[in-house]
Amino acid sequence: MNGEQGSDKETGKVADKQVALVTGASSGIGAATVRVLSARGWQVFALARREERLKALRDETGCSPVVADITDESSVNEAVQRITACGPVKALINCAGGAIGKDPVATANIDDWRNMYELNVLGTLRITQKLLPALRKSEGTVLIISSTAGIEPYEGGAGYCASKSAERVMARVLRLEMIGEPIRIVDISPGMVQTEEFSKNRFHGDELKAKAVYAGVPDPLSAEDIAESVRWALELPDTVDIDSIVVRPRAEGSYTKVFRNQQ
Template identity: 65%
Template sequence: MTTPGTDPTPATPTKRAVVTGASSGIGAATVRALIADGWLVTGLARREGRLAELAAETGCDYVVADITSPDSVAAAVDALTAHGPIHALVNNAGGALGSDRVDAANLDQWQRMYELNVLGTVRMTNALLPALRETAGSIVVVTSTAAHEPYEGGGGYVAAKYAERVAARTLRLELVGEPLRVMEIAPGMVHTEEFSLVRFAGDQGKANAVYEGVPNPLTAADIAEAIRWSLSLPAHVNVDSLVVRPVAQASYTKTHRLPAQS
């Protein structure tokens, strides 16, 4: 019984999610959205200072790890599984580097993008699959609309994201018959504090130009809500692929921009 006019004691969360790339942008926003929805969340990223700030803000747990390092992921998985059952893995860590044409490709950047976006996602997924099988859990892979259509100057990123998408789709086929969900969320133009800045090696002018004149690009919170919603659906519902763009962006090569003000 509860006293009239008082709120009942909140139920203890029973679902737990691991979110990679949680130190900023979509990852940090996803931690916030899932905690607000009643999840226990462990954020994973390389930057401990950022994770500690997020933990102080939200009450999440965190584990410091580099998903491109097998040893780092192995140590992280030991820590993650020690925290209790895992019901969802959100593979959000990723990123773009450069905007060279294919005939002028910086192969070091291509390799780094592949290691982060593709191998990192597969490494984390494979490492946590045993734990997810125990809970009939969910795997979310945050790709990009770059995984669905090419664009000039995006060859390395497109190749990496397409490979990440295909890996997720193949896993979905291979897991049919098991009570596991594999979901892809593919964001279009999202204005976060770091994505374009990292892509252009800290050049703020180039980063700002990506969004210049675009009315209302997506925010990290918009994509976090798509992830939260997908995970909130009944266990028999699988969001195979969800493309999310701002209204101003019809495709990578067709985006409405307002004229510059004089």
């Protein structure tokens, strides 16, 4: 589909069934993206580590589960070979990622930083590199879900902010390096998104700390809000590249400026 990416005006769905690979598909923004794209007529490969969750998502949406770990070289090789053997891939949506810990630099756990870099930065780099040849052929899109944490650092967030800043820079540099080639590079930076696992994972399972992140905030973003941003960016014509989108709830002006109802 040379330069003709878009949705069918009669059905509201993608004109020709196209293939997308979504990482981090077992929960949160990744799972929501699988649901939205599947409903729009995309053939979706849903990649994550948790097999049972992927099977449930398959039963719900008709997606194709791919059990793989983007921090593992051989796992990614096998996954990409399997996916590309099925035909052209039009889009890679990098949703896999997360925050671990919220400690000051002076006392931060180095393993937490290492794990965030392995997942948020090197994992995204690894699968993007391996899928680029296929995306070049299909005039496809690399889409990265980064974070406003990569734009505005905050106390206690140095490790996560640094990893997300690296992810945003990766997207920007790749965009420059791909100029002249038939491929789009899109970065979406969400602000406060309330999902079932993000803050809980950040605070190592501490439910009270996780809930406090969103306490009193009217209508934080949902995973579905970000999935809709993904859909919109993908379904524009191939010649239109949305370099960067920043998405926040109305109540959030910045990380340090958030409206909260009085409790």
